[in-house]
Structures are given as C-alpha cells and as structure tokens.
Amino acid sequence: MTVTTTINALARALSGIVDDTANPPADDRTVRRLLEALRVGTGDGSPDALSRAVRRFQAMAGLPTDGVAGPRTVHMMVTTLRQARPAV
Template identity: 40%
Template sequence: MQAVGAALAGAVSAPEAAAPPADPRAVRALLAEIGLLHPRAPESDVPLELCRFQARAGLTVDGIAGPRTVRALVQAAREARHIRSLGLPLAA
C-alpha cells in the first residue's frame, strides 16, 4: 500500500486546481481495498464503482478521481484496514 500512497501523494496534498490526475492503478487498488471492486474486475467496472463510492461519500458523482475523491478514498482505505485489523468484516 506504500506505492499507492506515493502515487497519490501529489493529488492529496496539491491544491485542487494544480492536482495531477490520480494514477488509475492506485484508484483501482483503493476501490478494491475498501471492498467496492473485485481485484480482477474488468476496467469498465472502475468508473461505476467510483461513482458508487462518490455517492456514498457525499461527493460530486462524476466518476473522476479528483482531489476530494482521492482524499476520501485514502481515508476509506485507512478505515477499512483498521476494521480488518480488528477482525471485523467490512460493511457492504
């Protein structure tokens, strides 16, 4: 998960107007980590699951992994890791 953090560091810390697009592989890994995307799901499933995540997180639903979405994904992944560390299942 270190690589995901490094790949997203610029998008998370940069001002929104200057933020580079998030690495699609990192976004995919985060969606998988929070249980919204099967690791072997087709690439065509990523935008749909990203929209689903955005709706659940109260973000603009546009299927784009902008800075706010990336920050929310990173936070959700941290929470998912913590929940799993407690031996609890992730909520559906």
C-alpha cells in the same frame, strides 16, 4: 490580526491544496487498488467500469459523482481506509 482573520487567511491559502483543477486525477491502477481495498467492485477493469466504481464510492462518501478520482475523492478513499483499519 484577530483569530478569525488569521483562520480565514489560512483557509484561503490552503484552499488551493485540494483543488481538482490544479491536480490531475490519480492513475487507474492506484484508483483500482484503493477501490478494491474499500470493497467497491471495479468490474472488468475497463475505463468505463472504473469510472462507475468511482461514482459509486463518491455517492457513498457524499462527494459529487463525476466518476473522476481527483484529489478530494482520493483523499476520501484513503481517509475511509484509515478509519476502517485498526491502528497497529
């Protein structure tokens, strides 16, 4: 098996790990806390305001702007937070 074949097989196997259809969106409280830590305003806390805040973050991060905090969006939120905070 070549290196390319191995990498492709690994990529196919791992592609299901970050699949928006296999994982439910994060709960509203967690999403709100992540957005607030990222300094993205969440408005009045209503579901519509939270969805708009998620869309704003998704647009800033270059993600599809569907307003749903699925696995890719949450992963990007956490990654952005880690990059913004100095290592301890």
